[in-house]
Amino acid sequence: MNWWCASSREPWTWSWSPYLGALIIVLSMFGVALWWSVRGRHAPWVRSTPEQWIEDAEANGREVHTMVAGSPRGRSISLVLGTLGLWLVLDWPLASLGAGYLATAQMARQILMVMVVAPLLLFACPPALAIGVVGWRRRLAVLRWTARPRFAVPVAALTLIVVNAPAVVDPLLAQPFSSFLMDLMWTMAGFVLWMPVQCPHPGVRRLTGPFALGYLIAQSIVPVLPGFFMTWADYPIYSTYELAPRVIADFDAVIDQQTAAAVLQVGGMVLLWVQIAYRFLSWGYAQVNDDDRRSGRLHGAGTS
Numbered sequence: 287m288n289w290w291c292a293s294s295r296e297p298w299t300w301s302w303s304p305y306l307g308a309l310i311i312v313l314s315m316f317g318v319a320l321w322w323s324v325r326g327r328h329a330p331w332v333r334s335t336p337e338q339w340i341e342d343a344e345a346n347g348r349e350v351h352t353m354v355a356g357s358p359r360g361r362s363i364s365l366v367l368g369t370l371g372l373w374l375v376l377d378w379p380l381a382s383l384g385a386g387y388l389a390t391a392q393m394a395r396q397i398l399m400v401m402v403v404a405p406l407l408l409f410a411c412p413p414a415l416a417i418g419v420v421g422w423r424r425r426l427a428v429l430r431w432t433a434r435p436r437f438a439v440p441v442a443a444l445t446l447i448v449v450n451a452p453a454v455v456d457p458l459l460a461q462p463f464s465s466f467l468m469d470l471m472w473t474m475a476g477f478v479l480w481m482p483v484q485c486p487h488p489g490v491r492r493l494t495g496p497f498a499l500g501y502l503i504a505q506s507i508v509p510v511l512p513g514f515f516m517t518w519a520d521y522p523i524y525s526t527y528e529l530a531p532r533v534i535a536d537f538d539a540v541i542d543q544q545t546a547a548a549v550l551q552v553g554g555m556v557l558l559w560v561q562i563a564y565r566f567l568s569w570g571y572a573q574v575n576d577d578d579r580r581s582g583r584l585h586g587a588g589t590s
Contacts (some may be wrong), residue, residue, distance in 0.1 A: 290462035291378075293386035297531045300379070306377035307466065315369045322415060334414040339488050346422035351491035354413040361410045362435040368406030375399045376469070385459050388537075389516070389527045389546035396446070396472050397509065397550060404476035410499075411486040426489050433481040433490045435501050442479035443508045445471055450512040450550075452523045459526050479505060483565075495569050502562045509554030516547035 289306040327334065333342055369532045371381040375378055375395045384392035420426050431437060448454055449472045481490075483498045493501050515523065522528035522539035532538070537545075 288462060291381040291385035292462045292465045293459040293526045293530070294382075295529070295531065298387055298533045300377040303378050303382065304387045305381065308373065308381065311376060312369060312373045315365075315372065319365055320367075322412065326411070327414065329555065331418060332414045333417055334412075336488075339413070339417070342417070342422055343489060348422045348426065348489055351486045352485075352488050354486060354488050356409060361412060364406045365410035368403050368410055371398060371403040371406065375403060378529050381469075383533065385465055386526065387530045387533050389524060389539075389542050390549055393513070393546040393550040394553070395469075396450075396521055397554045397557065398478035399473055400442075400446070400479060400509075401554055401561075404473075405480045405484050405561065408477065408480055408486055408567050410482040413486055413488050416486040417488070419452070420489075422489060426487065429481075429485070429487055430476060430490050433485045433492075435482045435493070435504075438482050439505060442475040443511055445475040445478075446508060446512045450474075450516075452525075455524055456526050458528055479508065499562060499569070502558060502565065506555050506558050508553050509558075513550035516543050517551070519543065567579075 287304060288304050290308075291305055326332070333339060336350070336353055343350045373396050374495075380391055380395055384395045420429055445573040449458075449468050454468070455484055482493050485492060492498070518542070520545055524539075524543070527540040527542060
């Protein structure tokens with residue numbers, strides 16, 4: 287058992303070959319979730335109500351900017367789906383294919399991580415846990431900075447461009463440790479990208495309503511940038527995938543590269559627009575409910 291994925295010149299086989307590092311990460315996620323469910327959320331330092339958040343924030347000269355919503359059941363479902371998605375991204379077979387055989391698989395890993403797994407795991411994080419880890423002082427100041435759109439979008443876009451540049455991909459995929467560093471970069475880029483709209487700490491001002499929708503629409507350019515140079519190249523730009531044994535006989539390196547670009551650009555935009563549509567409908571329903579409550583209060587006042 288290898289500890290992380292890396293490129294290989296061995297013919298591809300469908301023999302199960304898990305990675306120790308991926309299993310440790312996934313089991314650690316479930317371990318933290320189990321600890322929080324059984325003991326952590328009952329610890330004396332846990333501050334789980336909005337009143338406690340406001341009290342702690344004022345004591346530290348801060349403000350509560352977001353009343354983070356979400357039910358325990360919804361967070362549990364998001365945690366399970368996000369952790370299973372993380373396992374799919376980091377372990378065999380997708381990680382093996384992406385690291386040494388198919389650029390398409392590598393782009394699928396990145397899109398799943400950035401557009402699906404990252405927002406699920408951020409939603410799954412209870413606000414009380416985020417407060418316990420970050421607090422209300424210096425670490426919160428750093429978190430607030432990373433959750434600003436003018437930081438998140440350029441950093442995430444630049445990171446995804448760098449980790450998909452041929453001069454970076456080919457040497458880093460050659461060894462497990464460097465491959466791990468590259469995977470870590472695009473994983474962190476996914477979390478940074480979603481921080482402005484999905485940060486679990488109530489001390490961070492989230493984008494909401496039309497501002498969140500505008501941010502997500504602007505965010506849709508991020509998957510386009512790394513895939514641009516793959517789309518128009520008439521020859522393989524990655525030696526790793528060009529020289530790799532073929533997984534599918536007629537699926538050569540050029541077709542693989544063009545398919546990878548389509549997965550990155552089209553697949554990424556589709557997943558993002560699903561999120562945009564969901565948030566638009568949620569915002570619209572919230573506005574309708576607010577209008578109904580306001581109309582009810584006015585009607586009650588008029589008949590009293």
